[in-house]
Amino acid sequence: MTESTAGESVATQTPTKEALLSAQGLQKHFPITKGLLKRQVAAVKAVDGIDFDVYKGETLGLVGESGCGKSTTGRLITRLAEPTAGKIMFDGKDISHLGTGAMRPFRRDMQMIFQDPFSSLNPRHTVGTIVGAPFHIQGVKTPHGVKRAVQDLLKLVGLNPEHYNRYPHEFSGGQRQRIGIARTLALKPKLIIADEPVSALDVSIQAQVVNLLEDLQNELGLTYVVIAHDLSVVRHISDRVAVMYLGKIVEIADRESLYSNPRHPYTVALMSAVPVPNPRRREANQRQRVLLTGDVPSPIDPPTGCRFRTRCWKAQDICATTEPPLVVREGDAPGHQTACHFPVADNEEVAGRTAAA
Amino acid sequence: MPAPDAFLDVRDLRIHFPTDDGLVKSVDGLTFSLARGKTLGIVGESGSGKSVTSLGILGLHNKRNARVSGEISLDGTDIVNADPETVRKMRGRRMAMIFQDPLSAMHPYYTVGHQIIEAYRVHNNVSKAVAKKHAIDMLGRVGIPQPNRRVDDYPHQFSGGMRQRAMIAMALSCDPELLIADEPTTALDVTVQAQILDLMRDLQQEFNSALIIITHDLGVVAELADDVLVMYGGKCIEYGSAVTIFEEPEHPYTWGLLGSMPRLDRGVTNRLLPISGNPPSLINVPSGCAFHPRCAYEARTGGLGTTTVPELAESGRGHLVRCHMPVAERKRIWNEQVRPKLEATS
Numbered sequence: 001m002t003e004s005t006a007g008e009s010v011a012t013q014t015p016t017k018e019a020l021l022s023a024q025g026l027q028k029h030f031p032i033t034k035g036l037l038k039r040q041v042a043a044v045k046a047v048d049g050i051d052f053d054v055y056k057g058e059t060l061g062l063v064g065e066s067g068c069g070k071s072t073t074g075r076l077i078t079r080l081a082e083p084t085a086g087k088i089m090f091d092g093k094d095i096s097h098l099g100t101g102a103m104r105p106f107r108r109d110m111q112m113i114f115q116d117p118f119s120s121l122n123p124r125h126t127v128g129t130i131v132g133a134p135f136h137i138q139g140v141k142t143p144h145g146v147k148r149a150v151q152d153l154l155k156l157v158g159l160n161p162e163h164y165n166r167y168p169h170e171f172s173g174g175q176r177q178r179i180g181i182a183r184t185l186a187l188k189p190k191l192i193i194a195d196e197p198v199s200a201l202d203v204s205i206q207a208q209v210v211n212l213l214e215d216l217q218n219e220l221g222l223t224y225v226v227i228a229h230d231l232s233v234v235r236h237i238s239d240r241v242a243v244m245y246l247g248k249i250v251e252i253a254d255r256e257s258l259y260s261n262p263r264h265p266y267t268v269a270l271m272s273a274v275p276v277p278n279p280r281r282r283e284a285n286q287r288q289r290v291l292l293t294g295d296v297p298s299p300i301d302p303p304t305g306c307r308f309r310t311r312c313w314k315a316q317d318i319c320a321t322t323e324p325p326l327v328v329r330e331g332d333a334p335g336h337q338t339a340c341h342f343p344v345a346d347n348e349e350v351a352g353r354t355a356a357a
Numbered sequence: 358m359p360a361p362d363a364f365l366d367v368r369d370l371r372i373h374f375p376t377d378d379g380l381v382k383s384v385d386g387l388t389f390s391l392a393r394g395k396t397l398g399i400v401g402e403s404g405s406g407k408s409v410t411s412l413g414i415l416g417l418h419n420k421r422n423a424r425v426s427g428e429i430s431l432d433g434t435d436i437v438n439a440d441p442e443t444v445r446k447m448r449g450r451r452m453a454m455i456f457q458d459p460l461s462a463m464h465p466y467y468t469v470g471h472q473i474i475e476a477y478r479v480h481n482n483v484s485k486a487v488a489k490k491h492a493i494d495m496l497g498r499v500g501i502p503q504p505n506r507r508v509d510d511y512p513h514q515f516s517g518g519m520r521q522r523a524m525i526a527m528a529l530s531c532d533p534e535l536l537i538a539d540e541p542t543t544a545l546d547v548t549v550q551a552q553i554l555d556l557m558r559d560l561q562q563e564f565n566s567a568l569i570i571i572t573h574d575l576g577v578v579a580e581l582a583d584d585v586l587v588m589y590g591g592k593c594i595e596y597g598s599a600v601t602i603f604e605e606p607e608h609p610y611t612w613g614l615l616g617s618m619p620r621l622d623r624g625v626t627n628r629l630l631p632i633s634g635n636p637p638s639l640i641n642v643p644s645g646c647a648f649h650p651r652c653a654y655e656a657r658t659g660g661l662g663t664t665t666v667p668e669l670a671e672s673g674r675g676h677l678v679r680c681h682m683p684v685a686e687r688k689r690i691w692n693e694q695v696r697p698k699l700e701a702t703s
């Protein structure tokens with residue numbers, strides 16, 4: 001990564017490799033009950049045993065299609081949901097099963113940005129009340145009063161501090177998302193989980209919010225986990241990226257390594273599916289595109305062995321019997337882990353098509 | 358761009374809505390044409406008037422609350438002034454629409470098959486059995502497995518991608534000559550999006566229909582469109598071939614859209630180059646050029662931007678731009694300032 005050459009502020013943080021958050025064997029099964037006695041008959045295996053670390057100062061991107069468990073993962077690490085198994089370590093402490101009260105002090109350090117700026121702000125409260133709420137809830141004393149603190153936050157996210165007394169409906173989508181970000185920053189958290197922070201916004205506004213998130217990270221030394229389905233946005237803001245499929249992480253690596261040398265067939269397919277804004281390359285793109293057939297299997301009864309095998313063009317017998325471990329494959333950059341028995345090699349013919357460059 | 362072989366010809370289309378807060382000019386003087394077998398991409402942000410345009414072409418605006426003027430001619434038949442019954446007969450058979458959200462566009466109470474059969478029988482005098490066979494045929498064509506079984510399923514039993522396929526089957530059931538797709542893949546995952554775009558491309562070739570694709574995703578436009586029309590504040594601000602719009606765009610708004618978008622086909626840029634400010638409210642459209650409050654080059658117009666609406670003028674062959682800056686200056690700024698920044702990687 002040879003960034004920041006143009007003198008502009010960019011994500012230059014070199015992760016100190018000190019894990020701020022660490023998930024081990026994290027699992028969330030939602031029970032499906034039946035009958036009067038609510039007997040559990042099955043479970044939706046939304047997140048089914050994932051391990052990852054989030055290092056201080058970095059941005060970890062979490063990508064995958066709808067239903068892959070990325071949002072549930074976000075809710076688990078912020079403890080908005082209780083894991084059914086596994087462990088979450090935050091700043092060296094185990095927070096996997098803390099109750100609401102015991103969790104409260106940790107909430108100062110861990111905040112969330114939500115997808116929809118229209119439903120995540122209470123329409124009956126003013127901006128001042130919304131952004132000031134964390135101070136009241138946590139009982140934090142601000143040196144010059146809450147109003148001043150809120151106005152400073154509004155200025156920080158690029159809003160007019162005089163709009164303190166306005167209501168959310170008086171703002172546009174992008175401005176509302178800024179209000180949500182100001183609220184998130186109120187308690188100076190260490191970790192921010194952003195669940196699809198820009199997908200509800202217009203294209204030109206998306207870029208504004210992405211730049212704002214980057215600036216805030218540089219200024220305040222924040223650590224992000226960004227959950228998104230847009231692979232190009234994730235590549236732009238992340239230092240490392242994890243790809244999820246059906247409740248599992250199938251590949252995790254540094255951004256450069258993952259995007260230039262994807263190893264898991266699912267990652268290859270996912271990347272080749274992104275439309276490229278270059279009409280001259282249209283035909284070439286179509287030739288190189290890996291078209292996955294069918295739909296994602298049900299997380300209630302996922303396939304045995306490797307979960308992607310039902311849609312994978314490289315699947316063989318072993319894929320149905322043995323689940324591939326998430327490990328570093330030979331010749332890959334350190335930290336580039338892939339869960340696949342037959343990872344895709346460089347310049348390989350992919351599904352009868354030449355591998356996308 | 359007057360095209361002699363135009364199948365759809367829209368001239369000076371205006372769609373205004375009188376409201377208590379004032380007149381909302383959702384579409385204000387839009388002109389374009391489209392030939393059979395060709396695809397037009399309409400790009401714009403929310404509130405730019407792109408969806409209102411598509412509903413206007415289908416004649417779906419209620420005359421009581423919308424004022425539609427101008428000309429929309431489909432293969433020589435005027436739609437704006439035609440009586441509702443004529444337009445109703447054309448809708449479905451000669452022109453059809455694929456909506457963004459198939460779950461809300463389909464009736465949850467009826468089976469998917471029923472809804473395709475209904476549309477087919479309105480326009481074709483055939484028995485239910487024949488229509489059902491046709492529905493199964495169409496579902497198979499759009500790639501739904503076991504169509505003879507799935508035809509009796511309800512929309513909620515379909516996955517998102519399959520629902521969108523069923524929606525396409527419904528739209529294509531009467532071989533329409535004009536197909537309008539309003540954000541057809543926005544609600545879908547990328548892998549499913551790739552499948553659907555592939556399908557639309559194949560079907561268009563097969564039926565030789567004219568296709569309008571409305572989207573905010575420039576990637577989707579680049580995949581499908583022959584021509585691109587960029588809308589801002591109800592007006593067309595740039596119109597040209599897809600290659601021109603992506604390689605030699607001349608309007609600062611188009612530059613902004615391109616700069617706002619991270620791209621997988623290029624190295625990582627240091628920073629995105631967004632457009633400042635917010636999209637305009639259609640009740641209080643800024644005076645002069647609607648884009649001037651957000652335009653980085655507004656000062657170069659010598660105050661003209663705040664007072665006068667620029668004309669949509671030809672800049673090159675078939676390339677129309679609505680901007681006060683002289684053509685040479687726009688080309689220079691794009692080549693010397695904007696393009697290098699967009700292509701710069703870290």
